[in-house]
Amino acid sequence: MDSHDEARSKASALLRQRGLRYDNIYDPADSQLDKLAGNLPTDVLPSTIVLDKQGRLAVRILGPVNADTLLTEIEAVNHGR
Template sequence: MSPRIVPARAVPARLAVAGALCGLLAGCAGTNAAQNGPDGSDNRFISGNGNITEYKAADRKGLQDVTGEGLDGKPIRLADLKGKVTVVNFWASWCAPCRGEAPSLEQIHNEHKAEGLAFLGVNFKDAKDNAKAYERKFKVGYPSVFDADGRVTLAFREVPPSAIPSTLVLDRQGRIAARVIGATTYTKLNPVVAKVLAEK
């Protein structure tokens, strides 16, 4: 599990945001990063290996309530999804690995939503028009929070995603049951989702 980040109240707000986002930007990660950006800028992301870390029920951490505005302009609260197994995917339209995993995520969403599975995207440091075009292209059937400045991502600091893309699987109590750093596939993620759905 990642160490706890110093609470934002202990440092100026801008420094707290910059520090928490450090792990997502290659400027803080040395050479282990790929260049990309929503507007040609020097935003970069760490390349994860796609490995999945699963957490036993006794070791799972909950999250503070995550709120934000969806790409459609409607308010979104993660707490509204409690009682469902929820997959939270951090993505951006400028991220090539995100495009690669998008069909697998949509397939899992469609196969299990009748069993109580919900999906929520977190669109990270992106342009809204580009993000909407991405959703149309990949026929994304679940909502995403628009996180242009990275502040929504801070709410996940107990188990930070650390790369774009990253994916969290939350159990029905809203606790983190599994984490994927980097792009995933149907073959890797679907069994984990099915396992959490089968929990009593």
């Protein structure tokens, strides 16, 4: 197993262990992260982002977020906020 496969496997296991079922981006080359440069600090965990339909940053939440807040933000973005 190469390092990318191993990293992806570990990440998937962590998501399952924590019961996280929402979409996550596997971005080993940081190509998607690079698009958000300056908008998402890499030293704040957890960090949650919501992208609009064009793939642009619409919401940034630094620190823990509950499901109700996240769903409210997603709905607002879906309705053009």
